Amino acid sequence: MGRSRIESSTPPGRTLTRRLSHAWKFRGMYGMAILPVAFFLVIRYLPLWNAQIAFKDFSPLDGVWGSPWNGFSNFAAFFRSPYLVPLIRNTVLYSLAKLALGVPAAILLALGLYETGHRMLRRVVQTLAYLPHFLSWIILHGILLGLFSASEGLFNEINRASGIGTINYMGDPATFPFIVVFSDLWKEMGWGAIVFLAALMGIDPALFESAQVEGASRLQQVRYITLPGILDVIVVVVLLRIGTILDAGFHQLFVLYSVPVLDVGDIIDTWVYRQGILNADYSIATAVGLFKGLIGLSFLLVFNRLAKRIAGSGLY
Amino acid sequence: MGRMRKSPGDAVFQFVVDNYLVLVLLVMVIPIWRVFMLSVTPQVDLADRTFGMLVPPSKWSLAAYRQFLTHPSFLIATWNSVLILAMGVGLGLFLTVPLAYVLSIRNLPGRKLLHTFILIPFLFNPGLIPSYLVVTGLGLYDRLLAVVIPGAINVYNVFVMKNFFEGLPEELKEAARIDGAGELYILFKVVLPLSKPILLTVGLFYGVHYWNDFFNAILYLGDARLQPLPILLRNILQAANFNDYVDINVFSEARMESLKAASVFLASLPMILVYPWIQRYFTKGTLSGGLKG
Numbered sequence: 001m002g003r004s005r006i007e008s009s010t011p012p013g014r015t016l017t018r019r020l021s022h023a024w025k026f027r028g029m030y031g032m033a034i035l036p037v038a039f040f041l042v043i044r045y046l047p048l049w050n051a052q053i054a055f056k057d058f059s060p061l062d063g064v065w066g067s068p069w070n071g072f073s074n075f076a077a078f079f080r081s082p083y084l085v086p087l088i089r090n091t092v093l094y095s096l097a098k099l100a101l102g103v104p105a106a107i108l109l110a111l112g113l114y115e116t117g118h119r120m121l122r123r124v125v126q127t128l129a130y131l132p133h134f135l136s137w138i139i140l141h142g143i144l145l146g147l148f149s150a151s152e153g154l155f156n157e158i159n160r161a162s163g164i165g166t167i168n169y170m171g172d173p174a175t176f177p178f179i180v181v182f183s184d185l186w187k188e189m190g191w192g193a194i195v196f197l198a199a200l201m202g203i204d205p206a207l208f209e210s211a212q213v214e215g216a217s218r219l220q221q222v223r224y225i226t227l228p229g230i231l232d233v234i235v236v237v238v239l240l241r242i243g244t245i246l247d248a249g250f251h252q253l254f255v256l257y258s259v260p261v262l263d264v265g266d267i268i269d270t271w272v273y274r275q276g277i278l279n280a281d282y283s284i285a286t287a288v289g290l291f292k293g294l295i296g297l298s299f300l301l302v303f304n305r306l307a308k309r310i311a312g313s314g315l316y
Numbered sequence: 317m318g319r320m321r322k323s324p325g326d327a328v329f330q331f332v333v334d335n336y337l338v339l340v341l342l343v344m345v346i347p348i349w350r351v352f353m354l355s356v357t358p359q360v361d362l363a364d365r366t367f368g369m370l371v372p373p374s375k376w377s378l379a380a381y382r383q384f385l386t387h388p389s390f391l392i393a394t395w396n397s398v399l400i401l402a403m404g405v406g407l408g409l410f411l412t413v414p415l416a417y418v419l420s421i422r423n424l425p426g427r428k429l430l431h432t433f434i435l436i437p438f439l440f441n442p443g444l445i446p447s448y449l450v451v452t453g454l455g456l457y458d459r460l461l462a463v464v465i466p467g468a469i470n471v472y473n474v475f476v477m478k479n480f481f482e483g484l485p486e487e488l489k490e491a492a493r494i495d496g497a498g499e500l501y502i503l504f505k506v507v508l509p510l511s512k513p514i515l516l517t518v519g520l521f522y523g524v525h526y527w528n529d530f531f532n533a534i535l536y537l538g539d540a541r542l543q544p545l546p547i548l549l550r551n552i553l554q555a556a557n558f559n560d561y562v563d564i565n566v567f568s569e570a571r572m573e574s575l576k577a578a579s580v581f582l583a584s585l586p587m588i589l590v591y592p593w594i595q596r597y598f599t600k601g602t603l604s605g606g607l608k609g
Contacts, residue, residue: 023425028499029418033430036415039469042454044437047446064449109340115333125337127592128344130599134587136528138546142553142580146351152573154350154370186343194599218329251531255550269444276445277535289443297440316435 054287074287083271091267094248097181099241105185106192107234111222113193114200129190137255144170144183144256176261183256184249192237199233200226232311240315243303246296268292346370348588354577355380380571380578392541393548396460397527400544403464404526405519408473412518416474417503420481438471451536462536463544467525473518480514481507517597527586549583552576 023030049064054074056067078084109129113122132140147154148169156166169175207225216224250269257265268288276285300315308314353370358377384390419430447466456462484507492502508515530546537543553576 019425026421026424029421029424030426032414032499032503033418036411036418036469037430037433039411040434040437043447043450043466043468046450047442048437048440050446050449051442053446053449108336112333112337112340115329116337117330118334118337121334121337121341125341125344127595129340130595131588131591132344134524134528134591134598135584136530136546138530138550138553139580139584142549142576142583143347143351145553146354146577146580147347152354154346186347190344217323218326254531272444277448282445282449286443286445289445293441293443300439316439 051286051290051293053283054290056283058283058286060282070283074283075291077284078288078291083266086263087266087268087271090264091246091248091269094177094180094253094267095241095245097177098184098249099238101181101185102188102192103234103238103241105189107196107230109189110193110196110200110230111226113197114226115218115222126190129193131190132187133191135187137251140183140187140252141255144179148179170256171258171260173261173264176257177264180249180252180256180265184252195237196230196233199230203229232313235311236307236313239303239307239310243300243315244296245299246292348584351577351580355574355581357574358571377574380574381582384575384578384582389540389548393543393545396542397544397546400460400463400529401523401526403460404467405522407464407468408470408522408526409515409519411469412473412477412522413508413515414503415469416477417481417507419474419478422482434469434471434474448535457536458539458542460537460542463529463532464526466532467522467529470521470525473521476521477511477514477518480511484510513597513600516594517600520594520597524587545583549579552579 053064053067055069055071056064057070058064058067062068109125113126116122135143145153148156150156150166150168150171153169155169159165159167167175170179203226207229208221211221211225246268248267248269250267250273253265253267253270254273257270269292272285272289272292275281275288304314304316350370353372356376356378357373358375358379415434418424419427421427424430451457451462451466454465456465488506488510489502492506497505528546530544530550533544533547537547
């Protein structure tokens with residue numbers, strides 16, 4: 001875009017007055033930003049101020065500022081508790097399992113959509129595969145019940161018909177983690193494929209033409225042109241997913257877990273919800289949330305930088 | 317795509333690819349089909365349980381739907397959901413458009429600062445409780461606004477829209493400025509008329525968010541008369557026995573599993589019907605994302 005007339009009429013000066021008079025020309029813009037900025041101050045920044053109760057013995061009567069400080073004892077209480085290890089283990093394992101299955105599945109789907117010769121098939125699969133991304137986890141819960149519930153789940157109908165008997169898939173700690181990982185795969189596979197499909201579309205067709213002249217088979221073209229062509233995007237997606245490793249799928253677990261599967265279903269976010277909202281133990285829940293936020297921030301910064309360095313693009 | 321098939325190896329490749337897609341198709345369709353079949357299968361058909369109830373029952377029944385659609389709690393929840401959707405999309409666009417527009421002005425003094433200002437809370441999230449204290453502290457508990465306000469600006473949407481604004485020809489705005497037009501005038505008369513696709517895309521993103529959002533409702537809406545559709549659905553799905561949740565006399569005609577399935581299918585129906593028509597806006601929006609300043 002060319003330089004605008006406002007800028008060229010008054011170039012940004014060095015002195016404060018010149019800068020201010022330059023900025024004054026944009027007062028209409030600043031006026032427009034007032035409401036969104038106010039929104040951010042209240043809805044996004046006020047929570048940062050409230051986060052101080054992680055270092056306090058918060059009581060709603062005394063308020064955020066009035067409650068007495070208690071140093072790191074909320075953090076210490078959590079780190080000494082038996083919850084720490086299982087919560088972090090569950091959170092990280094769900095994240096990694098979803099990453100390890102989700103990214104290859106998305107790549108495979110994108111490849112399939114890219115390589116098929118049937119336009120109609122591509123369109124239908126695309127539409128159907130993207131759809132579940134837009135359904136809430138509560139609806140997914142209902143769909144999962146149709147497949148896995150003990151009473152009338154499809155798989156239990158099959159099990160009973162073949163004499164295996166009833167398996168309570170969603171209430172058994174041995175099967176619950178698979179439900180979590182594979183339902184996430186079902187829901188997000190198509191949506192995850194979009195970015196890879198876009199990268200595939202960006203590959204220079206001339207490469208395939210010359211490969212054909214050289215006599216390369218379709219499979220060889222995938223191996224030596226298509227996959228290397230999207231390698232950068234794959235690296236970025238994987239690194240950014242690792243950057244949010246502590247977000248294991250709060251809404252999903254919140255909806256799907258139950259008391260019998262708590263040991264394998266509880267993640268940091270669900271624990272914070274129960275401790276904070278249900279038990280009204282605000283300070284400890286905030287300390288754990290803050291702990292997670294800080295780890296999350298450092299992961300995001302590190303892996304975003306890595307993605308930029310290795311593949312030349314990142315999240316921000 | 318469009319490449320010639322030559323060797324038998326390539327024919328096998330094509331065969332594998334196409335069949336893989338058909339497999340994906342089945343994996344996507346069967347669960348939804350299963351729910352639909354459950355919802356229309358009346359008590360009588362349970363005895364034979366043909367093919368695990370994947371084939372249409374010999375006797376269809378829409379009793380579950382009939383009871384649902386006429387039940388007051390369904391109507392109230394739907395009304396709440398529509399209200400939340402309308403307010404959410406309205407407020408979301410009302411706040412997102414000006415912010416994105418301001419961020420798209422390249423020579424705005426302080427643009428970088430504003431960019432950092434909205435990126436910080438995106439990168440660092442202090443967790444659930446501090447936000448909960450803000451919303452309840454504003455006196456929003458048991459008000460629909462409690463589920464509307466917190467999600468009103470989505471940073472992703474801001475950047476999708478900002479990127480679109482930046483792609484508009486600068487000359488148009490310049491011409492209006494030379495004519496002495498104010499910034500609001502330029503936004504409404506010059507920029508927005510050219511921005512219908514992005515308004516639709518971002519509006520749809522907000523719409524889907526508010527239609528699906530249930531967690532804010534769980535946090536902030538205790539009053540049953542305020543609860544949106546997803547909460548009603550959750551209560552129904554969690555009820556071990558339907559009597560736990562609703563008056564048995566009203567729902568006695570259809571069986572519980574059918575009612576659960578019917579409620580799931582009804583709740584997802586708007587998305588299933590609307591989605592194929594709006595899909596391209598979503599994919600476009602997603603790809604033009606990216607939080608770069």
